[in-house]
Amino acid sequence: xxxxxxxxxxxxxxxxxxxxxxxxxxxxxxxxxxxxxDTKNAPYGTKSVNEIRKLTNSVVDFLxxxxxxxxxxxxxxxxxxxxxxxxxxxxxPIIGIEPALKPAVELNRKGKIIIMATTVTxxxxxxxxxxxxxxxxxxxxxxxxxxxxxxxxxxNIDSLELEEYLKGKLNKFTDEQxxxxxxxxxxxxxxxxxxxxxxGEHVPIIDGSMGTSMQLKRQLEKASLLxxxxxxxxxxxxxSLDTQEIIELSYKLxxx
Numbered sequence: 001x002x003x004x005x006x007x008x009x010x011x012x013x014x015x016x017x018x019x020x021x022x023x024x025x026x027x028x029x030x031x032x033x034x035x036x037x038d039t040k041n042a043p044y045g046t047k048s049v050n051e052i053r054k055l056t057n058s059v060v061d062f063l064x065x066x067x068x069x070x071x072x073x074x075x076x077x078x079x080x081x082x083x084x085x086x087x088x089x090x091x092x093p094i095i096g097i098e099p100a101l102k103p104a105v106e107l108n109r110k111g112k113i114i115i116m117a118t119t120v121t122x123x124x125x126x127x128x129x130x131x132x133x134x135x136x137x138x139x140x141x142x143x144x145x146x147x148x149x150x151x152x153x154x155x156n157i158d159s160l161e162l163e164e165y166l167k168g169k170l171n172k173f174t175d176e177q178x179x180x181x182x183x184x185x186x187x188x189x190x191x192x193x194x195x196x197x198x199x200g201e202h203v204p205i206i207d208g209s210m211g212t213s214m215q216l217k218r219q220l221e222k223a224s225l226l227x228x229x230x231x232x233x234x235x236x237x238x239x240s241l242d243t244q245e246i247i248e249l250s251y252k253l254x255x256x
Contacts, residue, residue: 007032009063010072013044014153016187017074023213032233040240044077045118052081080124093219099184100208111177117184119144152187183207
């Protein structure tokens with residue numbers, strides 16, 4: 001198989017990376033994609049950095065066996081823990097994701113920029129460096145959200161329980177001006193509507209899916225790896241749980 005005809009691998013600790021996959025398919029409709037969700041080992045955000053690296057390496061090996069031409073780590077936690085090490089080890093393009101703090105800052109709105117993410121993402125050096133870059137100019141508030149990923153992973157994205165969870169996290173900001181909310185986990189875009197109901201539609205909610213997809217396209221162009229056909233590509237989804245239910249839920253979330 002010619003190098004540019006090979007598929008693109010995208011993976012996440014579960015189903016959240018499907019939000020990145022959706023944007024990548026829109027931007028690169030003629031590419032084949034392989035998505036791997038490691039739901040069996042989710043969440044990554046509660047594990048040690050060494051555990052996350054071990055799991056990430058295992059998924060990367062799986063995708064390399066499928067002869068992918070590029071890999072997108074559509075998981076903020078796995079990116080923080082593993083991307084630098086993986087780039088040193090492999091020559092193919094490896095694209096990570098990080099909280100979309102830059103576009104939030106560029107909105108230049110008054111108030112607090114709230115970054116919702118896993119505890120691991122917020123504690124890793126990669127995020128701290130990112131925050132350090134902008135904290136002089138903005139009021140940035142990291143907001144750890146343990147347990148939120150599990151709502152989305154179970155398909156529970158429109159329940160009273162989820163609403164109560166989010167209110168518990170965000171109600172303390174109701175008397176303060178919110179500039180924007182940055183979604184620092186790829187699972188969270190699936191609950192954007194619920195977040196808007198709580199904080200108001202006037203508050204911008206930003207995630208890194210589009211930026212990551214654009215970086216993927218740039219890297220493929222740079223390496224002359226773009227597929228040159230003119231018919232839509234195909235999507236194959238794998239999951240470590242290996243059940244029909246999780247695969248069906250994955251395709252359902254792609255279509256939302």
